[in-house]
Amino acid sequence: MMMLFTTTAGYRNGTKRNDPLSNVLILVGSMREHGNTQALAKSFAEGAAENNNVEIVSVADYKAGPCTGCNHCYTSKDNRCCQNDDMGAIYEKLGRTDVLVIASPVYFYGISAELKAIVDRLHTPLRNTFHIKRLGLFLVAATDLPDLFDPIVLQYEMILRFFHLESIGIVLVGGVKDEGDIQDSDALTKAKELGRSIRRLSNGLNTKYRTENGRILTRSSAFSTSLTIQPPFDR
Numbered sequence: 001m002m003m004l005f006t007t008t009a010g011y012r013n014g015t016k017r018n019d020p021l022s023n024v025l026i027l028v029g030s031m032r033e034h035g036n037t038q039a040l041a042k043s044f045a046e047g048a049a050e051n052n053n054v055e056i057v058s059v060a061d062y063k064a065g066p067c068t069g070c071n072h073c074y075t076s077k078d079n080r081c082c083q084n085d086d087m088g089a090i091y092e093k094l095g096r097t098d099v100l101v102i103a104s105p106v107y108f109y110g111i112s113a114e115l116k117a118i119v120d121r122l123h124t125p126l127r128n129t130f131h132i133k134r135l136g137l138f139l140v141a142a143t144d145l146p147d148l149f150d151p152i153v154l155q156y157e158m159i160l161r162f163f164h165l166e167s168i169g170i171v172l173v174g175g176v177k178d179e180g181d182i183q184d185s186d187a188l189t190k191a192k193e194l195g196r197s198i199r200r201l202s203n204g205l206n207t208k209y210r211t212e213n214g215r216i217l218t219r220s221s222a223f224s225t226s227l228t229i230q231p232p233f234d235r
């Protein structure tokens with residue numbers, strides 16, 4: 001099921017009347033169509049759709065194989081991938097995207113394999129045609145361990161810095177295991193608020209929400225990880 005949220009509202013919350021709407025793309029990494037990740041993404045999308053064009057793309061609907069590292073895309077006509085799957089449609093959407101949100105269940109301290117496959121397929125010169133400026137991260141997990149989200153957040157922050165992207169925020173929800181568990185937390189309200197706010201955010205915003213004992217906490221700095229930035233790589 002693909003969901004598309006659009007709006008005709010031109011301005012709200014202090015935005016200028018003639019500001020163009022942003023295109024927001026949410027990549028959902030769970031195969032569970034009624035799972036916790038999807039619920040979080042939908043709430044964010046509802047809030048964001050008040051002031052932006054919003055689309056949810058779920059791995060449940062788009063099949064993208066893992067990158068094989070053949071680098072065919074670096075020499076092929078139109079940088080086409082050797083794999084003929086749904087990634088072509090996703091590249092087109094990414095080409096129109098201003099704000100990209102990665103939403104995933106935690107699988108063994110990483111994002112889901114289906115979503116990682118899409119991320120890895122951005123190893124292509126096609127990405128140089130993208131104009132994504134802002135990134136967001138939503139994660140859900142069954143446990144509530146203190147360092148549960150750190151490995152993924154570290155990768156997220158490395159990617160932000162490498163591509164010079166601004167974070168619109170991070171929503172981390174622990175303690176949700178079965179479909180529907182997330183309905184009991186205030187994560188959905190927070191995600192919707194974050195969706196509403198993205199249009200009026202100024203540079204430098206880095207909202208982070210994380211749960212403790214099933215409750216969402218808002219912190220300016222929720223993580224202890226320190227970053228060592230590596231030199232940029234080209235391939």
Ligand SMILES: Cc1cc2nc3c(=O)[nH]c(=O)nc-3n(C[C@H](O)[C@H](O)[C@H](O)COP(=O)(O)O)c2cc1C
Pocket residue numbers: 030031032034035036037038104105106107108109110140141142143144148176177178179
């Ligand atoms: C393969 C797999 C690995 C998982 N690994 C973890 C994990 O390392 N830590 C954790 O807290 N939950 C883990 N979970 C639980 C899921 O993150 C949790 O059930 C989540 O709510 C699923 O999201 P969804 O409803 O959007 O599919 C795992 C689940 C699966 C299926």
